[in-house]
């Protein structure tokens with residue numbers, strides 16, 4: 263077998279916080295190898311320790327105030343990285359191991375032209391080249407990452423490029439030192455699905471062409487499915503499963519991996535309720551005794567799961583096996599028993615024929631500052647959209663960032679004034695209402711936002727937050743709008759009974775979104791507009807919120823608009839789906855029809871780019887995309 267390129271043994275990262283007797287250990291006992299040219303996925307939720315693992319390989323832990331454990335060893339091509347001086351590590355970074363991050367805009371220098379930034383990396387790692395050679399190589403690198411007109415791009419500034427182009431520039435800079443290993447830390451999280459697919463295809467192509475090993479760090483198991491040879495799963499600062507990619511998806515052995523895979527809404531069916539993982543990932547300073555997953559694990563038993571953390575052990579024949587898992591009960595448990603229950607109410611549940619919201623030829627134009635001598639320009643965010651929403655229906659609105667979906671939602675509630683067109687709610691033209699009438703009507707039209715932390719007042723206790731809309735409208739204390747009603751709401755959204763007396767910061771992200779949902783329900787609205795309500799949540803928490811929304815729709819007959827960029831989410835929850843593209847509603851169909859037979863080219867493009875947690879399907883899709891791109895080059 264080929265010798266490993268990277269060997270990490272017993273990685274431990276510790277931070278000593280002022281006033282604490284013991285250091286906090288966000289990463290413990292992590293060991294893994296990466297072979298030359300191998301693509302490995304490192305998957306975990308926020309706080310799992312995956313980014314710290316990458317920073318440890320780059321020798322950057324001391325720079326952020328941490329230190330490595332005494333038993334930790336990290337070697338590259340057989341040489342210990344921990345024995346190198348900072349000066350030597352500067353050569354390693356970029357020259358042997360390069361790294362790209364989630365947000366290329368903050369990694370690129372905004373005042374330097376793109377070409378200059380690539381040349382700076384060349385000057386550092388390939389000294390001895392003259393200016394002409396440097397420029398030629400820089401142009402060639404931009405060409406290798408498939409940026410159009412690379413000669414012209416040399417003179418562009420980062421702000422003149424799209425997000426996907428900026429990430430390609432970062433990859434070109436990373437390649438300048440001709441590294442053996444590229445660490446890509448959530449490189450596509452900020453990108454739309456179609457751009458994401460292009461960047462992953464590029465990394466795959468470069469990996470094969472240059473025999474470049476890639477460590478892809480992500481929270482999304484769908485992304486690594488078609489990209490990697492092997493997957494490492496982290497939870498609570500430890501590796502909990504390691505397996506060849508196909509084996510992991512076909513037969514996950516750790517309960518956390520199994521639950522994560524089952525919590526991803528499938529693209530091909532809707533009849534099952536999503537499997538949810540109870541609770542949320544632990545904070546590094548508050549990890550439980552025993553197995554770190556035991557508070558959330560449906561198979562946990564005392565004392566075996568609550569005393570010692572199980573080590574990562576090989577499965578089957580240790581000599582030939584490349585699979586390992588850290589579960590003390592791996593030989594006893596049956597992950598197939600985690601089968602999902604039938605859905606309570608998901609896509610396809612009948613709505614009645616009464617139209618609750620009617621939008622006609624709605625447009626919204628924004629005036630933005632122009633360039634140079636031009637005073638301002640007009641941007642059309644929503645362009646002539648018409649649609650109807652029936653009572654009890656859940657309408658999904660999908661589209662890439664900037665497609666106009668959130669602006670459309672805000673115009674539907676008249677949170678922002680449309681430039682033209684009308685919105686009727688229950689027969690009333692919202693444009694014809696006065697401020698007070700509109701405010702009163704908004705009690706029936708509530709909105710849930712993406713980031714619950716910024717939509718909840720941190721100075722108010724939850725009870726006050728929930729009662730606030732009722733107080734503003736003078737309804738607090740009237741029939742059904744009292745303390746008991748709030749307690750019922752808290753129970754309905756499955757929060758602890760003492761939640762009303764606590765502050766928002768005392769809750770996890772998923773719990774805060776439950777508070778936001780409870781607040782939206784206090785006045786018993788008939789329309790709920792959810793704008794990317796689960797995008798900011800950990801994967802394991804998303805499905806419980808989606809199940810909650812499905813339950814609320816069933817219980818109250820709520821009409822909903824559900825905005826998302828993830829097609830699997832709208833597939834699960836919505837009766838019909840509208841696709842927005844450049845401000846226009848380009849397709850509006852029943853969920854079944856849209857997935858079975860998309861009509862508009864942009865819908866087809868979105869569906870083809872939506873990652874699915876199935877290695878074989880993802881590989882077929884990449885081959886198909888590659889053939890299309892090859893034909894067009």
Ligand code: SF4
Pocket residue numbers: 516517518553554555556557559560561562563566567572588589590591592595
């Ligand atoms: S050791 Fe116990 S708690 Fe941990 S994953 Fe296995 S069964 Fe669950």
